[in-house]
Amino acid sequence: MAAGEIGAGRTYAVASGRRLAFAAGYQVHTRRNDYRSRRDASAVDVLNGFRGMVLEADERHAVLVQWRRPRPTGRFRLHEAWMPARDIAQGLTAEVAIS
Template identity: 50%
Template sequence: MQRQALRLWGQGERVRAGQGAEDTMAQLLADWLSAREPYRAAGTPEAVHDELAQVLVLAGTNAAVDRLNAVARQLRRERGELEGPDRHYRLPGGRTIALAVGDHVRVRKNDYRARRGDGSVNVLNGYRGHITAIGG
């Protein structure tokens, strides 16, 4: 089943392999930049949300995700897509995450705020968002 899925995705150019890990990562990031360009060129809040819904990069391990995110974030910073200094936030397990205005984020844990009376909207696993401001 997995091989059939990979074969189908490969035929649609959704799965490709390079000469090695570094080459594959470089090609993945180049494809990601290209896929984002129409949304970026539109420059509207709606385009940002369309991009978040339509463009997604997946990796097989958390270590690969961390590497891809670090390079993608550096590319976005160089292109002027991230504003202001990074703010560092502590994550469960002792890790930290750096965020700035313009960053894209994906929620990885449900937060049922409405049930607790902490707001009117629940934040659910898989939701993606765009940071527009960072408060004190």
């Protein structure tokens, strides 16, 4: 997939009973905290307000999201996490435009 292109997507149920589509290249926004490191020390926490990009969407895992967080040095570190259907239903939204 070339830069700026959107990949083939999947549709998932969300809390309101609607369905929401996600595909590689979509910008997303998390709407709830998931302290994954409390359950697995090697996992990264996914916090309310994180903005990221979908890298992959599939039926088994749901969507793989990547986001960056600042380091004390002023640079950024990339993080990735699979967002299962439960997380999508409870607080992952697609961003149409980010300004």
